[in-house]
Amino acid sequence: MSGIFGAYSAAGKTVLEEVYLGLYALQHRGQESAGIAWAENGHVASARGMGLLHNAVDQHGLSLKEGRCAIGHVRYVPIESSQLHNILPICANYARGPVAIAHDGLVTNITELSRQLEARGAIFQSTTNSEAILHMMAQKSHMEPVDALVDALKKLQGSYAIVVLLEDALVAARDPWGFKPLVLGERDGTYYAASESCALDIVGARLLRDVEPGEIVVIGAKGMKSLRVRQDNGERRMHCSFEYVYTARPDSIIDGRSVYEARKEMGRRLARKAPCPGAELVAGMPDSGTISAIGYAQAAEIPFEMAVVRNRYVGRTFIQPTQKVRELGVRIKLNPIAELFKDRSAVIVDDSIVRGTTAERIVSMIRNCGAGEVHLRIASPPVLHPCRYGIDTRKEETLAAVRMTLDELCKKVGANSLDYLTEEDLVAAIGLPEERLCTACFSGKYLEG
Ligand code: AMP
Numbered sequence: 001m002s003g004i005f006g007a008y009s010a011a012g013k014t015v016l017e018e019v020y021l022g023l024y025a026l027q028h029r030g031q032e033s034a035g036i037a038w039a040e041n042g043h044v045a046s047a048r049g050m051g052l053l054h055n056a057v058d059q060h061g062l063s064l065k066e067g068r069c070a071i072g073h074v075r076y077v078p079i080e081s082s083q084l085h086n087i088l089p090i091c092a093n094y095a096r097g098p099v100a101i102a103h104d105g106l107v108t109n110i111t112e113l114s115r116q117l118e119a120r121g122a123i124f125q126s127t128t129n130s131e132a133i134l135h136m137m138a139q140k141s142h143m144e145p146v147d148a149l150v151d152a153l154k155k156l157q158g159s160y161a162i163v164v165l166l167e168d169a170l171v172a173a174r175d176p177w178g179f180k181p182l183v184l185g186e187r188d189g190t191y192y193a194a195s196e197s198c199a200l201d202i203v204g205a206r207l208l209r210d211v212e213p214g215e216i217v218v219i220g221a222k223g224m225k226s227l228r229v230r231q232d233n234g235e236r237r238m239h240c241s242f243e244y245v246y247t248a249r250p251d252s253i254i255d256g257r258s259v260y261e262a263r264k265e266m267g268r269r270l271a272r273k274a275p276c277p278g279a280e281l282v283a284g285m286p287d288s289g290t291i292s293a294i295g296y297a298q299a300a301e302i303p304f305e306m307a308v309v310r311n312r313y314v315g316r317t318f319i320q321p322t323q324k325v326r327e328l329g330v331r332i333k334l335n336p337i338a339e340l341f342k343d344r345s346a347v348i349v350d351d352s353i354v355r356g357t358t359a360e361r362i363v364s365m366i367r368n369c370g371a372g373e374v375h376l377r378i379a380s381p382p383v384l385h386p387c388r389y390g391i392d393t394r395k396e397e398t399l400a401a402v403r404m405t406l407d408e409l410c411k412k413v414g415a416n417s418l419d420y421l422t423e424e425d426l427v428a429a430i431g432l433p434e435e436r437l438c439t440a441c442f443s444g445k446y447l448e449g
């Protein structure tokens with residue numbers, strides 16, 4: 001997963017610091033590298049690096065530059081593709097001027113497309129989807145840049161939300177299934193495109209709307225124009241349900257639905273489906289389980305306590321790529337308040353179980369506080385299938401719910417009881433029609449069948 005942000009000022013004001021701020025609000029979507037690109041005197045310029053945004057991009061240096069149009073990217077990648085040359089946006093000056101591209105998602109036919117491009121002479125510097133799109137544009141240099149981009153996007157399969165910087169335009173597009181979120185905002189004649197609406201809030205922009213699945217929005221001096229990639233999927237959409245479970249920030253609104261409200265409703269439904277009579281407190285795994293825990297506590301009429309404290313200055317455990325770092329990370333990051341747990345029966349709510357590492361560690365920490373009982377409740381269904389659309393849910397054989405039965409997993413994590421939300425309740429809690437959601441990592445219902 002990644003976070004993308006773009007800004008274009010019709011009034012000709014510089015937008016570079018706003019892009020920096022927008023990325024800052026999207027840092028939860030990727031902490032491995034960050035980059036910003038803009039057009040400067042007819043050429044593309046960029047600032048980029050590894051790590052968190054403030055390490056990767058020098059904010060002061062950026063404030064000395066100018067650009068009325070800019071895009072940026074924060075990236076999460078598995079360790080194997082964690083390399084300098086894969087930092088986005090990918091930038092080039094081609095026959096038709098400057099171009100920079102940043103995307104979130106996974107183009108499923110990228111290998112085939114890259115082979116075709118290489119056969120026609122393209123030389124790749126990275127293994128990113130964005131670079132393949134760039135080469136496709138470059139090979140159509142007889143076309144206007146926007147037309148070449150539309151032509152390239154038509155060939156992509158799988159998931160993408162993308163922002164593209166052209167000489168004097170910002171383009172934002174979303175795949176026809178709408179897997180990845182992408183919203184549009186505006187403030188004082190500056191237009192924005194962002195992975196999540198929380199990034200619009202930080203720059204004081206108002207949310208205009210979501211980019212529609214299959215839509216290409218071109219923003220330039222003459223305002224906003226909407227084009228379409230392809231739309232042969234009728235009413236079917238594949239908005240990622242995991243965004244509402246885990247990926248997105250709770251203060252974001254995605255495809256018209258508040259992530260906060262969705263998470264709270266997941267908790268309420270979980271309380272009804274998997275009650276825990278006799279429990280004396282409900283606590284959430286911060287931050288992703290907290291809101292569902294509030295919903296659970298309200299519906300179950302059990303007191304909610306902020307009984308597990310998170311060190312705010314440590315990134316998301318899962319996002320730090322290696323297993324070793326991840327194992328250490330949980331201990332660094334979370335600390336239960338012993339007095340609240342001692343001799344009491346507690347319900348612990350987390351958003352999901354992937355490999356089961358987090359659950360096992362947290363239950364053992366709470367047991368070490370002298371808890372009477374620890375009942376684990378998960379505010380999503382079991383993750384049974386890997387994601388094919390850009391979320392790192394790991395290989396099937398590493399997924400805890402694949403490797404073990406519910407009872408075995410409960411024993412392994414050391415809980416008194418363990419239960420999940422049903423797929424039906426997840427869909428109902430998100431509140432979008434079932435035919436508009438992707439639930440493949442839970443249900444196995446991929447696009448192909
Ligand atoms: P695990 O320890 O492998 O079971 O991972 C589960 C924890 O990681 C949960 O508490 C989630 O908050 C978080 N998580 C779940 N899915 C993902 C994902 N695809 N990317 C990053 N973090 C995740």
Ligand code: SF4
Pocket residue numbers: 179239240241242243386387388389390391438439440441442
């Ligand atoms: Fe999202 Fe899961 Fe679908 Fe991947 S498989 S897009 S994580 S819902």
